[in-house]
Amino acid sequence: MLFNYCSKNNLPLDTLTINEINEQVLNKINEQKIKSLIIVNDDLNKICDLIESLKENVVIYTKYKKKINNILKERYTYQGFNRSVLNEVKRQMLLNLKPTDYVIDATIGNGYDTETLARLVPKGKVFGFDIQEAALLKTKERVSNFSNVYLYLMSHEYIDKLDYDQKIKLVVFNLGYLPGNNKNITTKSSSTIKAISKALNLLSNDGLILVTVYPGHEEGLKESILINKYLKNNNINYLIKRNTNKKEAPYLIIIYKNNN
Ligand SMILES: C[S@@+](CC[C@H](N)C(=O)[O-])C[C@H]1O[C@@H](n2cnc3c(N)ncnc32)[C@H](O)[C@@H]1O
Known part of the structure; x- marks a missing residue:
C-alpha cells in the first residue's frame, strides 16, 4: 500500500484531487497513469472501495491512513485487490x-x-x-x-x-x-x-x-x-x-x- 500524508499547503503538483468515486474517475486515474491521488471524501468505506481498484503504484495522500489500513485489514483487501x-x-x-x-x-x-x-x-x-x-x-x-x-x-x-x-x-x-x-x-x-x-x-x-x-x-x-x-x-x-x-x-x- 502506497500511502502518504500531506497537509493542505503541501500538496504535490502532479496529483489528482478527487472527492467522488465513479467509473470515470477510476478510468482517468488508471489510464492516464496518474501516480498520486488525494482523497478528500470523508466516507472511509467508499475510499476503501476505490483503493481496492487502484493500481498498486498510485500513491494515495490522505489524512486517514491509519483508519483506512484498519478497514482494509478487516476486509482482507488492499490496494489493487480488484484488479x-x-x-x-x-x-x-x-x-x-x-x-x-x-x-x-x-x-x-x-x-x-x-x-x-x-x-x-x-x-x-x-x-x-x-x-x-x-x-x-x-x-x-x-x-x-x-x-x-x-x-x-x-x-x-x-x-x-x-x-x-x-x-x-x-x-x-x-x-x-x-x-x-x-x-x-x-x-x-x-x-x-x-x-x-x-x-x-x-x-x-x-x-x-x-x-x-x-x-x-x-x-x-x-x-x-x-x-x-x-x-x-x-x-x-x-x-x-x-x-x-x-x-x-x-x-x-x-x-x-x-x-x-
Ligand atoms: C507463472 S510462473 C509462476 C509465477 C510464480 N508463482 C511467481 O510468484 O513469480 C509458472 C512457473 O511454473 C514453472 N513450471 C512449469 N512446469 C512445471 C512443473 N512441471 N513443475 C514445477 N514448475 C513448473 C515454470 O518454470 C514457471 O516458472
Missing part, C-alpha cells in the same frame, strides 16, 4: 494460513508467491518446486532472509516424494510460463493434474489448493479444459473465482480437500 486475480490468491492465503502451517508453492517462478507464503508461515515451512534453474535462483534470492523455505528443482508431479512431517495446509499453483523467459517452458495439463491429485493427498482436512489458470494461451486453454474435466469427473469440491467475464482472462480455482 488482479492474483490478489484473490493472496487474500485466500491470508484468510486460511496460520503461522505454523506447512505450505507448497508448486510453481515458484520469480518467487513472489513463495515470499508471501514465507511471511505468512514464519513458524511453519514452505516447500517450493520449479523445473527451471532460473526460477530457483530468482526465488532463492528473493527469500534469502527467510529460514523456513525449502526449494527443489523438480517437477511438481513429484511433490509426494518429499518426507513432510506435517500435513500440508495449502498448495498454490500459478500455471503457465515464467514471465520474461521462454514461453515454451510452461506447465502442461498431464503433469499439472497429476500434481493436483497428489497435492490433495498431502492436505490436512481443512486444506486447500489455489490454482491460477491462464486460458489466454494455447497450452493454458487446454490445461483449463482438462483440469475442469478432472475436477468434475472425480467429484472434487471446488470453486471458480473470476474478476471479469472475459473467457480468455486468468481465473482462480480453489480446490478443497473436504467435500462439505
